[in-house]
Amino acid sequence: MGAQLTRSARQFALNCFHQRFAQLTPRQFARKIAEAWLQEHCPPDYVPGGSEVSWIQDSIQLAVELHQIFVAEDIPYYVTGGVAAIAYGESRTTQDLDVVLFVSRAVVPALASALEQAGFYVPGVDDVVSGRMRTLQVTQVDTISRADLIIADDTVYEQQKLARRQAYRLTNETSIYLASPEDLVVNKLRWGQQSQSEKQWRDVLGVLKAQQESLDYEYMHRWAPEFDLAAVLEQATVEAGVREIADRQWAMAIYPMVNRAFEIAQARNRTTQPSFNLDIVDGNLYTLTRDGTAQTLAVIAKADDREIARYDLQGTVLASSPSLNDRQQWRAIAQRL
Numbered sequence: 001m002g003a004q005l006t007r008s009a010r011q012f013a014l015n016c017f018h019q020r021f022a023q024l025t026p027r028q029f030a031r032k033i034a035e036a037w038l039q040e041h042c043p044p045d046y047v048p049g050g051s052e053v054s055w056i057q058d059s060i061q062l063a064v065e066l067h068q069i070f071v072a073e074d075i076p077y078y079v080t081g082g083v084a085a086i087a088y089g090e091s092r093t094t095q096d097l098d099v100v101l102f103v104s105r106a107v108v109p110a111l112a113s114a115l116e117q118a119g120f121y122v123p124g125v126d127d128v129v130s131g132r133m134r135t136l137q138v139t140q141v142d143t144i145s146r147a148d149l150i151i152a153d154d155t156v157y158e159q160q161k162l163a164r165r166q167a168y169r170l171t172n173e174t175s176i177y178l179a180s181p182e183d184l185v186v187n188k189l190r191w192g193q194q195s196q197s198e199k200q201w202r203d204v205l206g207v208l209k210a211q212q213e214s215l216d217y218e219y220m221h222r223w224a225p226e227f228d229l230a231a232v233l234e235q236a237t238v239e240a241g242v243r244e245i246a247d248r249q250w251a252m253a254i255y256p257m258v259n260r261a262f263e264i265a266q267a268r269n270r271t272t273q274p275s276f277n278l279d280i281v282d283g284n285l286y287t288l289t290r291d292g293t294a295q296t297l298a299v300i301a302k303a304d305d306r307e308i309a310r311y312d313l314q315g316t317v318l319a320s321s322p323s324l325n326d327r328q329q330w331r332a333i334a335q336r337l
Contacts, residue, residue, distance in 0.1 A: 002086030006058035006093045010037070014052055037095070037144050041137060043121055050142030057143040059083050059097040063176045065140075066099065066147060069114055076102040078165040080179040080187060081148075085203040087168060088181040089210025092202075097147040100179070102162055105129050105151060108136065157223065181211050182219045189229045189236065201236075208240035217246035218253045221327060230324050244320075250327060251309040251320035257334045258299055259315070262288050264337075285329055301326060 021032055027047055035042050048055065063079050070077050081098030108129050112122045120138045127133040128151065136149040152158045164180040185204050192200030224233040237243040265271050265281040272280050277292030287300045299309040308326050310319040
């Protein structure tokens with residue numbers, strides 16, 4: 001659907017430009033289209049080859065062609081940005097393709113040569129090799145399709161994203177690698193925080209709304225604080241209508257710690273029994289209450305006497321409503337346990 005939207009938008013633009021600029025020669029018209037579609041990324045002397053049939057190709061097809069080059073050059077990668085957002089739920093057009101490469105800068109000249117042989121315009125190679133830039137901006141000459149090839153940072157999180165990339169088949173012969181939807185959400189929140197882009201926020205909400213229970217919210221909540229995004233991620237889950245799912249996953253994740261804390265307190269004779277079949281563990285920050293009659297185990301925040309999680313005695317989540325502070329506190333409790 002995303003591919004069709006892009007092709008339709010490009011065809012519509014071509015039809016309108018033919019009427020607006022009927023006086024231009026074919027070469028001038030090709031240059032005009034390239035300037036409109038590539039904008040500030042249009043190379044000074046670039047005139048697209050191919051024909052109008054090839055000009056309406058979309059960035060998703062471009063990903064297939066680049067995949068073949070990366071495989072031939074033995075370069076691990078994943079696609080992120082707008083194309084990944086389309087794949088995971090936000091059906092829209094996209095102007096370019098964002099690809100993260102896990103490659104030494106010393107290999108960039110050989111990659112650039114392979115790209116040029118495959119019909120790409122590849123400027124700025126020396127700047128990427130020297131480290132002055134980390135993005136190789138390439139344009140496919142015959143299709144006016146552009147890709148940003150981003151050299152991955154050498155961080156634990158980038159390696160985690162590479163390990164979690166997912167392959168999706170686009171043709172009978174070819175699959176491409178996409179960033180996982182969870183990593184895409186975190187990245188889009190980071191980009192949105194830097195650029196204040198409404199588009200990034202729409203992409204995040206689109207992915208959350210479409211993916212729902214299939215997402216690992218605990219993974220996202222684990223990494224969001226690293227980039228000061230915990231509150232923003234929580235806001236996104238509320239606006240997308242998936243907060244309840246995220247809270248339930250959190251409660252499922254902490255249940256082994258809740259149960260373990262209760263067992264430790266019992267072993268140390270630190271439980272009280274104010275009434276029959278009611279056992280209470282009074283901790284520094286939370287109270288654990290096991291009700292044998294109701295067959296429930298509840299976690300209550302002492303600061304405001306608020307129930308943040310409730311389970312049956314088999315560990316099934318019955319209710320959950322953690323705050324950001326609760327999430328942080330239980331991460332610390334888990335480490336101590």
